[in-house]
Amino acid sequence: MMTLNSHSLQHFTPSDTQMSLYRAYLDLWIKVGPNKIRVSHLCHKAPAARSTFYIYYETIDDLKDELENYILALLVDKNQKAFEKEITSSKDIVFVASTLAFVKEHEKVFQAFVLSEPNLMFIEKWKSACQRHFQLLLKNDNKEFLDFQLEVLSAAVVSAITYFLKHPDSQIDEQTINQLVFKLLD
Incomplete structure (x- = not known):
């Protein structure tokens, strides 16, 4: 199982077959729901031989876990630079724009795991990735209060971006989200 950091990303690049399985999995997640996805349907849609599926994964849950970790490792890597400088105003918050661009680039993942049929494990991993970044910015000697702030x-952040996805024609823009995040950081 891959952990969520940019170092593991450097060592993992999915094969073309794995990418086909990812796409097929996401399509099926949206069309039939996660509980009805079977290896035979997945392999037919990919297309890939059933034996090929089992070369990479023992179960469908293994594929889901790898996909979640892969996407979030890419997001963590993309946003790493956004947390290297101090945030003194809402204009300094560049990770929102970076995250929104990433979400648009990987729209099918977020459509499946956040909008269509929410994947609570994916959302928790996403929040955890956000917390690791924000921990660099927040200083608090009270660990319990720091954990609360991070949560x-x-x-x-996850809710604001989810709202943005659900309401693409909304008057809420990146700057509005940045202002909200800045208030929370302050």
Whole structure:
């Protein structure tokens, strides 16, 4: 199982077959729901031989876990630079724009795992990735309060981006989200 950091990303590049299985999995997640996905349907849609599926994965859950980790490792890597400088105003928050661009680039993943049929494990991993980044910015000697701050902040970011996805024609824009995040950081 891959952990969520940019170092593991350097060592993992899915094969073309794995990418086909990822796409087929996401399509099936949206069309039939996660509980009805079977290896035979997945292999037919990919297309890939059933034996090929089992070369890479023991179960469908293994594929889902790898896909979640792969996408979030890409997001963590993309946003790494956004957390290297101090945030003194809402204009300094560049990770929102970076994250929104990433979400648009990987729209099918977020459509499946966040909008269509929410994948709570994916959302928790996403929040955890946000928390690791925000921990670099927040300084608090009270660990319990710091954990609380990180949970609220990461939930707010994920919720704001989810709102943005659900309402693409909304008047809410990146700057509005940045202002909200800045208030929470302050």
